[in-house]
Amino acid sequence: MIKLSRKNLVIPYALFLALFVVAPLLVILYLSFTDSNGAFTFGNFAKFFGDPTYITTFLYSLAIAVLTTLLCLLLAYPVAYILARSKWNKKMILVLLFVMPMWINFVLRIAALRELLNLLGLVGQSTGFLKTVIGMVYDFLPFMILPLYTTLIKMDKSVLEAASDLGANNRQVFFKAVVPLSLPGIVSGITMVFMPSMTCYVVSDVLSERTFEVLGNLIERNYMDNWNFASAIAIVLLVIIGIVMLFTYRFEDHDVNARGGGLW
Amino acid sequence: MSEKIIEIKGVSRLYGTTVAVDNIDLYIRKGEFLTLLGPSGCGKTTTLRMIAGFELPSSGQILLNGQDITHLPPYLRPVNTVFQRYALFPHLNVYDNVAFGLKLKKVRVVEEDDRGNRYERFVRLTRDEIDEKVERALMMVDLEEFEGRDVTTLSGGQQQRVAIARAIVNEPEILLLDEPLGALDLKMRKEMQLELKAMHDKLGITFIYVTHDQEEALTMSDTIVVMKDGTIQQIGTPKDIYNEPANAFVADFIGESNIFSGTMVDKFKVRFAGANFACVDDFAKNEKVDVVIRPEDIYVVEEGKGAVDGRVVSSVFKGVHYEMVVMVGKNEFTVQDTQEFAVGRTGSLIVKPEDIHIMKKEFEENVYDGMITKRNTVRFAEGEFECDLTQLMPGSRLDEEGYLIDAEGKKYDLTDVPVKVTVGLKDIEIIDNETDGQAAGQIVSIIYKGDHYQVIIRTPEEEEDFVCDTEYTWNEFDRVSVKISPEHIKMRLTGEVEPL
Numbered sequence: 001m002i003k004l005s006r007k008n009l010v011i012p013y014a015l016f017l018a019l020f021v022v023a024p025l026l027v028i029l030y031l032s033f034t035d036s037n038g039a040f041t042f043g044n045f046a047k048f049f050g051d052p053t054y055i056t057t058f059l060y061s062l063a064i065a066v067l068t069t070l071l072c073l074l075l076a077y078p079v080a081y082i083l084a085r086s087k088w089n090k091k092m093i094l095v096l097l098f099v100m101p102m103w104i105n106f107v108l109r110i111a112a113l114r115e116l117l118n119l120l121g122l123v124g125q126s127t128g129f130l131k132t133v134i135g136m137v138y139d140f141l142p143f144m145i146l147p148l149y150t151t152l153i154k155m156d157k158s159v160l161e162a163a164s165d166l167g168a169n170n171r172q173v174f175f176k177a178v179v180p181l182s183l184p185g186i187v188s189g190i191t192m193v194f195m196p197s198m199t200c201y202v203v204s205d206v207l208s209e210r211t212f213e214v215l216g217n218l219i220e221r222n223y224m225d226n227w228n229f230a231s232a233i234a235i236v237l238l239v240i241i242g243i244v245m246l247f248t249y250r251f252e253d254h255d256v257n258a259r260g261g262g263l264w
Numbered sequence: 265m266s267e268k269i270i271e272i273k274g275v276s277r278l279y280g281t282t283v284a285v286d287n288i289d290l291y292i293r294k295g296e297f298l299t300l301l302g303p304s305g306c307g308k309t310t311t312l313r314m315i316a317g318f319e320l321p322s323s324g325q326i327l328l329n330g331q332d333i334t335h336l337p338p339y340l341r342p343v344n345t346v347f348q349r350y351a352l353f354p355h356l357n358v359y360d361n362v363a364f365g366l367k368l369k370k371v372r373v374v375e376e377d378d379r380g381n382r383y384e385r386f387v388r389l390t391r392d393e394i395d396e397k398v399e400r401a402l403m404m405v406d407l408e409e410f411e412g413r414d415v416t417t418l419s420g421g422q423q424q425r426v427a428i429a430r431a432i433v434n435e436p437e438i439l440l441l442d443e444p445l446g447a448l449d450l451k452m453r454k455e456m457q458l459e460l461k462a463m464h465d466k467l468g469i470t471f472i473y474v475t476h477d478q479e480e481a482l483t484m485s486d487t488i489v490v491m492k493d494g495t496i497q498q499i500g501t502p503k504d505i506y507n508e509p510a511n512a513f514v515a516d517f518i519g520e521s522n523i524f525s526g527t528m529v530d531k532f533k534v535r536f537a538g539a540n541f542a543c544v545d546d547f548a549k550n551e552k553v554d555v556v557i558r559p560e561d562i563y564v565v566e567e568g569k570g571a572v573d574g575r576v577v578s579s580v581f582k583g584v585h586y587e588m589v590v591m592v593g594k595n596e597f598t599v600q601d602t603q604e605f606a607v608g609r610t611g612s613l614i615v616k617p618e619d620i621h622i623m624k625k626e627f628e629e630n631v632y633d634g635m636i637t638k639r640n641t642v643r644f645a646e647g648e649f650e651c652d653l654t655q656l657m658p659g660s661r662l663d664e665e666g667y668l669i670d671a672e673g674k675k676y677d678l679t680d681v682p683v684k685v686t687v688g689l690k691d692i693e694i695i696d697n698e699t700d701g702q703a704a705g706q707i708v709s710i711i712y713k714g715d716h717y718q719v720i721i722r723t724p725e726e727e728e729d730f731v732c733d734t735e736y737t738w739n740e741f742d743r744v745s746v747k748i749s750p751e752h753i754k755m756r757l758t759g760e761v762e763p764l
Contacts, residue, residue, distance in 0.1 A: 158351035164338045165345045166365035180355045
């Protein structure tokens with residue numbers, strides 16, 4: 001009989017990870033480097049990088065994700081800052097109001113947004129990019145607000161007082177103390193927004209009524225008849241996200257997570 | 265040590281309706297080490313924060329070198345603060361923490377161009393200047409090897425040193441310290457006290473220090489400001505504060521003391537604990553006073569040879585001296601003497617006249633030690649008074665047999681339970697007859713207080729006093745009695761009572 005020691009408790013998780021994370025990853029990696037007959041090839045990647053339409057789609061996706069993340073950060077920071085600093089004791093209600101849309105079905109929400117944007121006159125093929133960005137920002141804003149809010153509300157106010165005491169005016173306190181101290185929240189927020197906005201294709205599908213394609217669409221279109229090509233695109237996406245995450249983590253020094261605020 | 269660097273004029277600070285600082289006036293001289301001392305909630309930290317600029321006074325004025333800085337934001341004030349829990353920047357290393365203020369600083373330089381036009385501009389410090397200043401500040405706190413260290417990896421004491429270096433590197437005119445040693449262990453604290461004191465001497469700038477630790481205040485300060493409930497109780501040198509406390513609160517807060525209620529019986533003669541003592545303070549005859557005596561100023565000698573005899577009830581060896589508790593009647597004297605008197609022995613107490621500190625007592629109410637009788641009345645000051653026992657426990661009531669039932673239904677027999685009784689000055693009725701009232705005594709003093717007389721009636725045996733405000737005039741030495749209606753007798757339990 002297996003003894004129920006602390007060491008053995010890891011077994012179910014290890015099995016889960018092996019079965020649902022490592023194995024599928026290996027399968028995708030294998031598929032991306034083989035053709036339909038199972039022979040090793042770089043062809044899938046060559047096909048992707050050799051075709052300007054694919055590259056355009058890829059660049060559009062990247063641009064959407066970067067723009068969405070930036071807009072979310074710019075919109076969410078002031079909101080989170082004001083909420084965290086306000087002495088109003090019912091501020092949780094406001095936080096809730098910003099987060100509440102997340103509780104409503106995603107597809108329904110996007111469909112409603114489509115009607116709203118149509119009503120505002122945003123119709124036609126040329127508006128696909130703009131509408132996708134609007135939709136993504138609308139959707140992912142709460143994921144940016146929450147980690148920022150938790151970091152800012154936990155921030156030691158005496159540190160900010162110390163900055164002001166040492167000669168920093170309000171602007172300098174903000175940029176030299178508040179922003180660096182909220183970096184864990186910023187990194188979490190960027191991670192939470194960038195990753196889904198790089199891969200999500202429902203937003204662009206619904207809002208542009210399938211006239212505008214992102215990388216997700218490309219995978220969706222291909223995985224039925226060309227597993228190998230779809231896998232290759234997925235690997236490209238994975239590498240890109242990996243690079244961006246590495247880049248953001250560089251900002252975060254090793255002990256920051258110990259202070260809390262980071263959701264990752 | 266003459267110029268006033270800070271002047272606080274009539275400053276109050278309110279939070280909603282609570283008053284944190286209540287109309288204080290204070291000035292601080294250039295170069296002095298001033299300590300704001302008091303228990304938590306006395307307004308000392310709020311006062312410091314108003315000097316730093318983190319809080320604005322609700323009313324009043326703060327002057328720095330004669331200029332009004334009441335509403336100046338913190339970053340424009342030439343003061344720096346060492347915070348209670350250091351408040352270091354966790355994202356910066358030791359060097360950058362210390363250099364934080366220097367990097368923001370702009371200094372005025374006057375330059376002359378080729379045509380001889382002089383103009384001034386503000387320039388930031390150069391890298392080398394900053395390096396040099398940071399190095400010097402870190403040297404001052406013995407942390408020169410730690411420049412590159414992450415502040416989160418430092419011990420409490422080291423973090424404290426970084427916080428001090430970060431403040432002094434800016435060469436402030438005033439250094440504010442908000443209980444900076446509170447988080448350190450005792451040994452470290454003692455060490456830092458001496459270091460701070462040495463640093464003050466070396467830097468020559470003004471230190472304003474906040475603490476609730478009286479020993480810390482006595483060790484380091486040039487001037488101590490004792491605060492309580494948002495008001496200043498006393499300002500003085502450590503010696504003054506210790507030797508001549510202004511009132512019973514200060515005496516109690518600074519060091520150990522025996523505090524008794526006494527009465528002036530003659531010029532330079534005070535009566536307390538059932539005996540007359542010679543003293544050096546002159547108060548009006550029959551004035552009620554607080555008498556404060558430090559334990560080390562009382563000597564125990566052979567029975568009958570001192571001013572008053574008492575029985576030693578406890579004795580603890582404290583190293584240099586014995587700390588003994590001597591009971592004189594109902595009064596407890598704490599005595600520190602190098603000579604031990606064994607527990608149970610009767611000795612006699614001697615106090616030098618100059619060691620008896622007498623403070624005027626502001627009478628607000630009469631306070632007595634009383635005892636509940638089996639008839640559910642209360643006995644104090646040689647009298648028995650009807651009273652409302654249910655006030656001793658919230659939500660309680662009396663049952664038919666006279667037992668007290670509390671809110672949870674528990675039953676108590678209060679017979680012989682000690683209580684603290686307070687009676688307002690206006691709530692005592694004087695009766696012109698020795699036998700008609702509830703307690704009898706002799707009028708020992710009548711003072712006219714503008715719109716009423718304050719009459720003191722003393723009981724014959726226990727020498728308890730009834731202080732009464734009355735609009736009628738009475739004659740001194742008259743024998744009278746007093747009556748107090750039950751609703752005016754306020755009582756609280758002095759100890760725990762077990763349910764039946």
